[in-house]
Amino acid sequence: MKVEFNKKADFEIIFLNDEIKKEKKDFFKLMQYEHKGTCLDIANSKLYLALSPKLTYAALTSTIAQAIKQIRHLNIKSVKIDYINIDCHFNSVYSIIYGAISALYEFNKYQKEKKKINIEKIILNTQEDEDKKExxxxxxxxxDSSAYVKDIVNEIPSTYTQESFEEDAKKLAKENNLELKVYKDDYLKKENMNAFLAVNRASAYEARLIHLTYKPKKALKKIVYVGKGLVYDTGGLSLKPADYMLTMKSDKSGAAAVLGIIKAASQLKLPFEIHAIIGAAQNCISEKAYMPDDVIISREGVSIEVRNTDAEGRLVLADCLSYAQDLKPDYLIDLATLTGACVVGLGEYTSAIMGYNEDLQNEFYAHSKRSGEYACILHFNPHLASLIKSKIADISNTSSSRYGGAITAGLFLGEFIKEEYKDKWLHLDIAGPAYVEKDWGENSYGAGAAGLRMCIIDLLNIKRKMEKK
Known part of the structure; x- marks a missing residue:
């Protein structure tokens, strides 16, 4: 895809204003267009678009995407889009262009008849400058990174395994000059990563702990991202009902996002040492499967009572977060499709931000708003911590109450964060927007690459803040 400025195009998207309303009055009357949403003038290769007067970056991205989705299958190679500046050239251009390109994404690998998309060029109807180029x-x-993440998440479980994560990590490392370490069962046993191993025990494939590193010269900070990589989750012996098992190919979304983050960060040449850690496993059923009533000793030495084998992601993350802290990060973030409770509480389109440091949460939330993603802070309530206590171990992998499930899962992970890193850690539950079975906003049916943009925009804002000092 190419992006250019102030040139001619095959098709135009024009933002509605008072002058255009007056000029096209008869046409809009004929079309019964009431200046809401879009109005297609196919004869003149134009689409008129009404923007909300209270425009946010997320709304701008989504609105542009909806317009592009209307014309993406037309026989056109270039589209010119009007420009609007919300309050920052940089973010407005990013929001418009990202919305336009994302609207062209479709996962149609397994469809016999594929609708062709011919659009190769997005042209912004404004003069070019350095901010806009950036x-x-x-x-x-x-x-590009989002499409990469979506392809991984959308891929089917019989095709995408723990081995696939290793293959993708190797390719990513080679193409982006990243360091790579891949560890399998023998290493995990040696490191006492028993919680991680238990989840994968019934799988036909060995677990993978994948560690990618991006190291620029004179890095300003060391930032570690940890992703939940359940290539498929049946629920294990606590078997999911059929309807709930469907779409569980998306349980690898956190790990896919982590790959996308380090890919984008390296291509943007960000001045941070970045580590991407993936716990790739498969929660299956066999005579080897871990069981409810098991007690597992984690890498941190914390004993875990297993009351439900479908609360497996937090077990994988517990050991991966332990490993991540050995790197002595300045900033630690995990991304996971961790709980259905998060989707119930926040809906399908919003991720949750959790952690112990409220200032860090607030800062990340502010950055997320500029990314175009939707997020919400869920504060840890100390009264909920008692719900994950166990009678026979240090902690239980499920809560004793049906209420507050997203937060109790976050508190469970918090038990594996050492005291010196509690104020440096954030947990992102991306269970809602990671995979949605309909088109929404700039996203097509399926994977949404949740967490990627907010983490990169967060890094860019940290960079700017440090450069001002």
Whole structure:
């Protein structure tokens, strides 16, 4: 995809204003267009688009995407889009271009008849400057990384295994000059990563602990991302009902996002040492499967009572977070499709931000708003901590109450965060927007690459803040 400025195009998307309303009055009357949403003038290769007066970056991205989705299957190669500046050239250009490119994504690998998309060029109807070039470059990199993440998440479980994560990590490392370490069962046993191993025990494939590193010269900070990589989750012996098992190919979304983050960060040449850690496992059923009533000793030495084998992601993350802290990070974030409770509480389109440091949560939330993703802070309530206590171990992998499930899962992970890192850690539950079975906003049916953009925009804002000092 190419992005250019102020040139002619095959098709135009024009933002509605008072002058256009007056000029096209008869046409809009004929079309019964009431200046809401879009109005297609196919004869003149134009689409008129009404923007909300209270425009956010997320709304701008989504609105542009909806317009592009209307015309993406037309026989056109270039689209010119009007420009609007919300309050920052950089973010407005990023929002417009990202929305346009993301709207072109479709996962149609297994469809016999594929609708062709011919659009090769997005042209912004404004003069080019350095801020706008930077915004366009960011949009291109994040749209490419998002498509990369979506392809992984959308891929089917019989095709995408723990081995696939290793293969993708090797390819990513080679293409982006990243360091790579891949560990299998023998290493995990040696490191006492028994919680991680228990989840994968019934799988036909060995577990993978994948560690990618991006190391620029004179890095300003060391930032570690940990992703939940359940290539498929049947629920194990606590078997999911059929309807709930469907779409569980998306349980690898956190790990896919972590790959996308380090891919984008390296291409943007961000001045941070970044580590991407993936716990790739498969929660299956066999005579080897771990069982409810088991007690597992984690890498941190914390004993875990297993009351439900379908609360497996937190077990994988517990050992991976332990490993991550050995790197002595300045900032630690995990991304996981951790709980259905998060989706019940926040809906399908919003991720949850959790942690012990409220200032860190607030800062990340502010950055997420500029990314175009939706997020919400869920504060840890100390009264909920008692719900994950066990009578026979240090902690239980499920709560004793049906209420507050997203937060109790976050508190469970918090038990594996050492005291010196509690104020440096954030947990992102991306269970809702990671995979949605309908088109929404800039996203097509399926994977949403949840967490990727908010983490990269967070890094860019940390960079700017440090450079001002």
């Amino acid at each position: 915004g366009a470059n960011l949009a291109l990199i994040l749209a």
